[in-house]
Amino acid sequence: MPMDPVCGVHVDIEDALTATYEGRTYYFCSEECREEFREAPEEYVGDTASLLFEDEE
Numbered sequence: 001m002p003m004d005p006v007c008g009v010h011v012d013i014e015d016a017l018t019a020t021y022e023g024r025t026y027y028f029c030s031e032e033c034r035e036e037f038r039e040a041p042e043e044y045v046g047d048t049a050s051l052l053f054e055d056e057e
């Protein structure tokens, strides 16, 4: 199940709202979360990247 990058909950693809950023699709539990993501997507994407590439600068 995909994770809402804004609030961190797991969301059901069937019910989720989506946004595309840099060619990737992100899923959100609510319009509020999606709006927050749209205002500063790099913040949330940055979090994910740091999880995937620990200590990389």
Ligand SMILES: [Zn+2]
Pocket: 004, 006, 007, 008, 009, 028, 029, 030, 033
């Ligand atoms: Zn959310």
